[in-house]
Amino acid sequence: GAGVSQSPRYKVAKRGQDVALRCDPISGHVSLFWYQQALGQGPEFLTYFQNEAQLDKSGLPSDRFFAERPEGSVSTLKIQRTQQEDSAVYLCASSLAGPAAKNIQYFGAGTRLSVL
Amino acid sequence: GDSVTQMEGPVTLSEEAFLTINCTYTATGYPSLFWYVQYPGEGLQLLLKATKADDKGSNKGFEATYRKETTSFHLEKGSVQVSDSAVYFCALSGALDDYKLSFGAGTTVTVRA
Numbered sequence: 001g002a003g004v005s006q007s008p009r010y011k012v013a014k015r016g017q018d019v020a021l022r023c024d025p026i027s028g029h030v031s032l033f034w035y036q037q038a039l040g041q042g043p044e045f046l047t048y049f050q051n052e053a054q055l056d057k058s059g060l061p062s063d064r065f066f067a068e069r070p071e072g073s074v075s076t077l078k079i080q081r082t083q084q085e086d087s088a089v090y091l092c093a094s095s096l097a098g099p100a101a102k103n104i105q106y107f108g109a110g111t112r113l114s115v116l
Numbered sequence: 117g118d119s120v121t122q123m124e125g126p127v128t129l130s131e132e133a134f135l136t137i138n139c140t141y142t143a144t145g146y147p148s149l150f151w152y153v154q155y156p157g158e159g160l161q162l163l164l165k166a167t168k169a170d171d172k173g174s175n176k177g178f179e180a181t182y183r184k185e186t187t188s189f190h191l192e193k194g195s196v197q198v199s200d201s202a203v204y205f206c207a208l209s210g211a212l213d214d215y216k217l218s219f220g221a222g223t224t225v226t227v228r229a
Binding site: 003004031033035040041042043044045048073074091093098100107108 | 119127148150157158159161162165167205207209213214215216217218219222223227
């Protein structure tokens with residue numbers, strides 16, 4: 001398919017484990033975004049890439065969260081030493097360029113992380 | 117910072133009823149406003165948008181008008197169908213961080229046949 005693909009769809013981790021969440025954006029999309037969606041809430045911005053450059057990581061909740069996009073395509077969100085409060089759906093989105101008003105952000109189906 | 121407040125749900129309607137979901141925002145300058153929809157089992161998708169005051173966004177029978185004076189962007193549809201059952205999110209992108217979307221909490225809408 002041509003959409004944004006995220007894997008795994010579901011991840012269960014024991015508290016203290018490290019996890020890695022993958023995002024395959026739409027081919028040719030320069031911009032890539034990660035959002036965190038807690039149960040019953042709207043998505044909250046985590047970080048933004050333009051190609052391989054991470055231009056904004058202001059939404060990452062702690063230094064246990066790390067995102068990379070080394071070749072400007074696939075991105076990985078890594079969470080170290082997971083805590084129960086990290087349980088959420090992690091959404092990836094991509095767009096042709098940065099400004100949201102002119103460039104539709106296409107979202108993946110998300111990875112649901114449950115930390116026990 | 118920028119924020120969005122939308123009507124709490126859930127909302128349950130009968131087919132062909134009128135739907136309105138209220139959304140208000142707080143932002144510096146002139147944000148762009150969006151409605152996203154999430155159908156069961158699917159990812160978020162853009163429903164409509166408006167980028168300046170008095171603009172009206174429309175799609176699939178849904179409409180919303182950017183009202184600067186009331187800082188609102190209410191979503192309306194005149195006659196809903198069962199297929200409109202979904203979670204609806206109001207969102208904005210600010211004048212400064214124009215790549216970043218700030219979302220409301222979402223409103224779950226269920227349409228009964």
